[in-house]
Amino acid sequence: MQKQILNINKYNKTILEKLGIFGWKEQEENLLLASLLTGDPLLLIATHGTAKTGMTTNIAKALGVKFVSFDASKALFEDVLGYPNIKQLQQGKIEYIKSPVTIFDKEFVLIDELNRALVEMQSKWLEIIRSRKIMGMETKVKWVWSAMNPASYSGTQPLDQALVGRFALFVYPPEILNMNEEDRARVAHHVNGDDALALSFWANNIRKETISDKDKMVVGKEINKLLRIAAKNYINLIDEIPNLRIFLAKFATLLSHETKNEIRIDGRRLGFIYRNIIATRAVELAKAMLYNKEPAEFKISAKHTIIASIPVGINDDSVNKETVAHQIETVFDLLSEYFTEDSDIGKINMIYELFTTQDILRKVEILLKSDLNEMVKTKAWNELIKSSEDITPLSYVAMQVEAKHPGTIPSEMIDHLGGRIRPENLVSNSIKSLKNESIEYIDELEELLDQPDDLGKMIAIYHAKKAAHEDEFNIKELIKTVKSDIKTLNALIS
Numbered sequence: 242m243q244k245q246i247l248n249i250n251k252y253n254k255t256i257l258e259k260l261g262i263f264g265w266k267e268q269e270e271n272l273l274l275a276s277l278l279t280g281d282p283l284l285l286i287a288t289h290g291t292a293k294t295g296m297t298t299n300i301a302k303a304l305g306v307k308f309v310s311f312d313a314s315k316a317l318f319e320d321v322l323g324y325p326n327i328k329q330l331q332q333g334k335i336e337y338i339k340s341p342v343t344i345f346d347k348e349f350v351l352i353d354e355l356n357r358a359l360v361e362m363q364s365k366w367l368e369i370i371r372s373r374k375i376m377g378m379e380t381k382v383k384w385v386w387s388a389m390n391p392a393s394y395s396g397t398q399p400l401d402q403a404l405v406g407r408f409a410l411f412v413y414p415p416e417i418l419n420m421n422e423e424d425r426a427r428v429a430h431h432v433n434g435d436d437a438l439a440l441s442f443w444a445n446n447i448r449k450e451t452i453s454d455k456d457k458m459v460v461g462k463e464i465n466k467l468l469r470i471a472a473k474n475y476i477n478l479i480d481e482i483p484n485l486r487i488f489l490a491k492f493a494t495l496l497s498h499e500t501k502n503e504i505r506i507d508g509r510r511l512g513f514i515y516r517n518i519i520a521t522r523a524v525e526l527a528k529a530m531l532y533n534k535e536p537a538e539f540k541i542s543a544k545h546t547i548i549a550s551i552p553v554g555i556n557d558d559s560v561n562k563e564t565v566a567h568q569i570e571t572v573f574d575l576l577s578e579y580f581t582e583d584s585d586i587g588k589i590n591m592i593y594e595l596f597t598t599q600d601i602l603r604k605v606e607i608l609l610k611s612d613l614n615e616m617v618k619t620k621a622w623n624e625l626i627k628s629s630e631d632i633t634p635l636s637y638v639a640m641q642v643e644a645k646h647p648g649t650i651p652s653e654m655i656d657h658l659g660g661r662i663r664p665e666n667l668v669s670n671s672i673k674s675l676k677n678e679s680i681e682y683i684d685e686l687e688e689l690l691d692q693p694d695d696l697g698k699m700i701a702i703y704h705a706k707k708a709a710h711e712d713e714f715n716i717k718e719l720i721k722t723v724k725s726d727i728k729t730l731n732a733l734i735s
Contacts (some may be wrong), residue, residue: 259460260299261452263427264420272669275520281409285388291414293388295434302459306348314357356397370407392558399556402668438617474523488579491593495572514550519545530654540580544573622654634699636661639735685716
């Protein structure tokens with residue numbers, strides 16, 4: 242048994258393990274380091290007993306910075322700000338009496354039990370979290386992390402959405418039963434912080450901690466070295482991946498589309514995601530350099546970082562995080578070629594147009610003409626099949642193309658497309674829809690609908706139906722559009 246414990250003590254792999262924090266995946270550790278690199282705020286969300294406070298305290302000790310932890314459920318504003326100096330107020334000056342817990346000289350702040358704070362106190366943390374100021378006054382704070390329990394816990398308060406929006410990253414520390422057996426053994430053996438405090442009383446002031454403060458300072462030097470390398474990487478990456486901002490602009494639109502507007506990324510969140518991706522990658526490259534190992538694949542790293550950058554279910558435990566994560570992954574995968582060295586920007590832009598254009602016939606042209614991967618094609622066809630809009634023309638064209646070029650359409654979509662061809666759409670009631678001044682175009686419309694083949698009739702009827710319900714009926718534009726689409730789609734079939 243003693244031999245096993247000694248082996249456990251020797252095991253040092255990640256920075257967190259060297260600080261006595263076990264069970265974390267390196268991907269999650271990299272998010273913490275990314276937050277340390279940029280200074281953008283981070284929120285830890287987990288059940289009690291997951292070492293949220295202990296981990297943050299150990300990191301602050303390792304870095305040797307002035308640290309304070311506020312319990313948001315108890316802290317009064319006077320604890321954070323200090324009490325007004327009456328003598329100075331009498332002279333017309335605003336000054337606060339400092340104490341060991343006031344925030345002004347602190348560099349690293351943990352706001353613990355955030356969702357146990359009363360709503361009126363939550364708003365007082367906004368300024369500190371985002372701008373590192375309090376009542377407009379400057380502080381020395383560089384890093385703000387916060388911690389909360391899941392929303393299902395008794396006594397918790399919903400977080401104001403403006404407060405949630407101040408955090409760049411949302412990290413979920415692992416629970417003990419989600420760790421492997423070896424890590425659970427390390428946790429059981431570990432003594433630090435508030436553990437066994439009375440032991441030194443009975444053992445002649447001897448209390449052996451697993452990780453001493455001296456050990457933590459050694460790790461702190463390692464973190465400093467790592468982040469200084471990462472900082473240089475960060476500056477270089479801004480120039481090396483200029484397409485990242487373009488990717489995120491498109492990603493935000495597609496995510497809104499995929500989630501039916503349930504996730505709408507604002508400007509601040511988009512900036513957080515941009516910096517988080519670069520910072521995490523900078524940390525990975527710094528680790529690769531420092532420890533002589535291969536960095537993670539950028540595409541995988543970026544996907545994980547994006548998921549951690551979007552708040553989901555913060556106030557509602559019933560939200561299925563896996564479902565939302567899958568939606569984010571789906572959108573990311575559609576555009577993921579941005580993260581490959583030989584990426585084809587033209588193809589990526591085509592995929593973006595495929596999922597954002599409102600012109601169904603343009604969607605068909607892209608689907609049938611472009612060299613797209615199976616995942617993209619299947620998703621696009623599936624969306625079209627499930628749409629409530631009449632897709633008779635595109636279904637007809639698609640089936641014709643598939644007959645001549647088998648494999649153009651994913652096999653599982655063929656029957657569904659065939660079922661969306663409606664013979665009744667060879668007859669138009671569009672003329673009946675014309676009203677007021679548009680009635681004068683009946684002759685031109687009848688001539689337009691009198692196409693020589695089924696495809697021409699379907700396209701003409703499709704556009705005539707749409708035009709008849711518009712406020713302004715432009716017969717010249719309608720004729721031009723129908724002719725252009727007939728020519729385009731006939732070219733696809735031939």
